[in-house]
Amino acid sequence: MDLLRFATAGSVDDGKSTLIGRLLYDTKSLFADQLAAVEAVSAARGDDYTNLALLTDGLRAEREQGITIDVAYRYFATPRRKFIIADTPGHIQYTRNMVTGASTADLALVLVDARKGLVEQSRRHAFLCSLLRVPHLVLCVNKMDLVDWSQEVFEEIAAEFTAFAAKLDVPDLTVIPVSALHGDNIARRSANLPWYEGPSLLHHLEHVHIASDRNLVDVRFPVQYVIRPQSTAHPDYRGYAGQVASGVLKPGDEVMVLPSGFTSTITHIDTADGPVAQAYPPMSVTIRLADEIDIARGDLICRPHNAPATAQDIDAMLCWMDETRPLRTGGRYAIKHTTRTARAVVRQLHYRLDVNSLHRDEGSDGLTLNEIGRVRLRTTQPLLADAYRRNRTTGGFILIDESTHRTVAAGMIVDG
């Protein structure tokens, strides 16, 4: 059984909570006491129906105000796969949460209401998925029961969305007509949609091919921690622990360590269960090398002829996440990139991007909460960086405000 992480985007109005409730219900992942609690609260509030949104709205303020504030994580499994849902609120003010949910997602699920067709919000969700390089995108055209299961309505929406997605460089798009309320095309194919020949949503989630989404070509091993037991059993052991970001490593491989540029050979790849013949993403392993060279947390192991850039001038798309202070040119922040932390100054804001029209505003002087723009940073130490489109681990970073310690931005490195 493997693992698929997916993010959902859309508001309560689109039926997102109902759809998630359906997926959980139809896969027998809802528990009787959870359902009873939701029914009781729903009845007490005088809702006309059991409000499945209460399942995902876990905080008191959310239930009181009937809004979703924050990303909630849900879990379910079928015999084929385990699923982690990052359920993100879809309103414009929650771009921050959508970006957070999408950052680790293999797949993103965007909902539209068949009666309304694509709205600004649908385009924004598609754009954010492409910005975060989510490999698979699914558009669920929901509430098909309310448009008489019309093939024409579905195909019009599908065509419009496909055309928009093509501009965004979305690698894999699937469009599915559903009725979440009645369960049509959620866990099984619906007899109400005889003209639709594709899979149900659950079938698609179970079968979408994700194994080759991993980058197995470019060896990138950010060193996380140096293990030196200094014990009588292991007096001279020195291993470099970390999680393989990409590529395949094997004992005997010649490797280069950045930023020093020294080369050596892998002698062992250790795990607590014994040595392994190869390491690939996302394995956590400990690497030993033939030569004693100075390696510390924040360094990176790669192959001599396939190395990331060693750069202090970084071009990146930035999503601003802090409501208290805006980004300004000249601002100084801590930057965390793989296992390396440095400081960065914002040299230039090239433009602010309107996520609805994709218009570039080059006269902008700052970014406020949920705004996205392209910046040039200068870092105090070189980052060992790839373009985010090539590598989500060595291409992503966060900025931290050193006075408040808040995470203020997510960054995606672009080719300079």
Add this chain to the structure above:
Amino acid sequence: MSVAAYRFSHLDALESEALFIMREVVAEFERPVLLFSGGKDSIVMLRLASKAFAPARIPFPVLHIDTGHNFPEVLAYRDRRVAELGLQLIVGSVPDAIESGLVSAPADGTRNRIQTPVLLDTVEKYRFDALFGGARRDEEKARAKERVFSFRDEFGQWDPRNQRPELWSLYNARHAPGESIRVFPLSNWTELDVWHYIAREDIALPPIYFAHEREVIRRGDMLYAVNAFVTPRGETPFTARVRYRTVGDASCTAAVESDADTVAKVIEEVAATRITERGATRGDDRTSEAAMEDRKKEGYF
């Protein structure tokens, strides 16, 4: 070589993520500690910790907040495991705190809520800056919203409306002196994942997790063991075949009727159950719709 050669199961992925999280903490904090109750989740955390730093020893102590209401089997397990791994055990004692006047014992005899001041007091005394907890997001709806690195202010409080965004695997460890971070390496695990991992790793557990005969009473719809902390208040004790799905304070943790006396049978049972583990076993979560959220805001685990 084909992609099929690079298989990675969901348990492999969860384990790898947990090891990564533990290594981040040891690399970025000065004084981490692992909260160890002798429950299955903290037992799994301890296994992960021993894997993350092998062949070196676990580079932090373990902390037990002891309510004084213990299952003897669990205490015995705790002491044995800590000795095997050569770890330092720190005990934050609720009875001692009652004695010293730090907390006063509620009239109903429960000690769940007064664990929090004892935890915070111990954290302050030892100046711990990172606390590994075994909480999982599937347990409870407030926990479903919690970050892997969950920031706590100088009073140990959680502010659910003001959480740091958490992107990729870039965890923000920044905090001022006196503040701390709760770290949850099992965030993405479910109860069933924990049991599959226990099976795969062949991890020993305290015997109360498996079906056994025990004298119990039925209080509301919960089964409580008759022991030094739970005495019948008009209920008639009877013998039932039970096991514990969770292990907490012995005065408020209920048993479930079960025939599952092996890990394999427990997995079958958990896979088929229709009640969440906290719903089935924790009197403390039932006080209100937001009981867990409210306790977490005060600094609970």
